[in-house]
Amino acid sequence: MSGMNQVTDRLRERVRELLADGKIHTFIGYERAWDPYRPIPFFATEAGEAERLIIDELCVPSTPKYMLDFFGREGVVGLLVKGCDSLAVERLLRDHRVERESMYIIGVACTGLLDRDKVKARALEEGWGAVEEVRREGDAFVLVTAAGEKELGPEYLMERCRTCEVKVPTVYDELLGEEVAATAEPRDFAEVAEIEAMTPAERRAYWERQFSRCIRCFACRNVCPACNCRICVFEERVPRWLGRKTDVGEQEMFHFTRALHVAGRCVDCGECDRVCPVNIPLRKLNRKLMKDIGELFGIEKPFMPAETEPLGQFRPDDPDEFE
């Protein structure tokens, strides 16, 4: 198993060519920035900027949602897309929010991303200084830091990567890196079962506590590939569906409405969980709906965008528990 950094040179070369040839006007990838443990999305617009691009297991932020910023603009945008990101691309395609022709997708096979917060905590504790490079060696991650090479085990994987079954992007124009077999832990929804085991009163208290921390920053919505409405219901003024007030009622209105709006369309990328500044376990909420949809409609991979989606169609043999 080799890491994504293996393809860095090839990536830079291809982006340089694509920009120089005018095949794309922008390429969205990653660069190392102020915090080297947290590479940030980088928008290259000139061939010379391709040198700044990097790709490794710390490159987490999803790129496809940025396509909405280019809505209505001429030309092609290049995108660096990992497995999870490719589901986001499919989401936007199936929701008719982007044109396939407006994207040039460079896919990269990913064997799992590092949990930056966990890595950073250890780096600070042990004084590793800046990280320059991340490699994969077998099951381990090797970080080349200012304090030398540091090895991290699979326990530093992001939670969402443990059960990932989409290591190779499902959609791309060219693929960098070798194909890797999906060796995922089973999607057992254990964290959902924990919530289901609570009494209704406990469950209510649990979510009220979570939502009461919400600052209504809308980061979860803004990062979500399934939240792609032209005018979000929460931004409509007439009628006003969501008050700006941040009491329990409005918070529940926001979070439950959003969860139901993305039900059946959530690709389980986990970006909502990552961006929430106050640790609201939003992915848990989405996965409860995913689990139910999977069970009720007999769908094996309810996170995969499909031609016909369970909540987007009607069949006479749909389950009807209220009969």
Next chain:
Amino acid sequence: MIYRTLKRESMAVLVDRLKEGGLVAPVREDGVVVFRPIQGDREVASDYINPTNSVKDVFLPQTESLFRFNTAEKGLEIEATPPEGPKYVLGVRPCDAAALELLDHVFAEGQYTDSYYQRRRAEVTVIGVACDQVGESCFCTAFGLSPGHRRGADVMMYRLDDESYLVAFEGERGHRLAEEYPDLFGEAPAEETIEAVVTSYQSREVPAGRVELDGITEKLDGMFEHPLWAKLAARCLKCGICTYLCPTCHCFCLDDEALGYEGVRYRCWDSCMYPDYTLMAGGHNPRPEKANRTRQRFMHKLNYFVHNHGEFQCVGCGRCVDKCPVGLHMLAVIYDIKGVDSDGGQ
């Protein structure tokens, strides 16, 4: 200024007493530390760099009722809803305390003052705890502050040794607290000890705070149309994390919640990072692009506020640095501004 000592075990007693008057303090909850009202046996967190939300939440709550109205009889009846809240806020870091004095420029000074804000400032005692740990995102020293500064705080606690704190009480509210609980606070240590402890905190090194800000305001004077803004803004998610967690961002909007003839007018936070923040009736938006809004945020903090109030509108608390999901934060942008040729903007 009065100095006293407080035994570590007396801290719990102090918390219990302050609770009766209404206390907000940091608590650990689901993996984050946040300022919360302290009720019952809720434990106050001690081992944290800075709570995720800021002390602003106490003085400028995210949602605040201003008045009730009734239009059924006599045309219009209005009844003010006086501000409610705690009497004490504990565990405030020096950066957050200093931020209150920046908010004062906006809400408590000049021609237009805000009675709700002013009343809270007059009534709430700010009890700070100097920083034993410096976070890697902390950069308070860039703004003339330090892990031991007292600006904006009524009380500041410094760790004296393993058993006790050195407590500094300042101004009317600070002195009142010292007088209220004489049994809790011990005699001040020797003057040299006080001096040594306070200096050790105030001279503590803050690595990210070494960033040099000289001349940045003047440079920004000429950068309104600079292409840097579009380059920076490209990665912005248009979320409100930076502005809502910021202890100095203070924009709000007014809204009514009405049913029939009766209702409440409340104020709630708003963010210049939101596309609808500047949306006018009629549909025109003077800041239609992400680049316009990103520029606004950094210009306000590093330029407009300096011109209007004589100092930067940032205290280097590091929340935006820690929490921006795409690294579009104050430190990164300061370095980017310093790194570009300002001529690009004219």
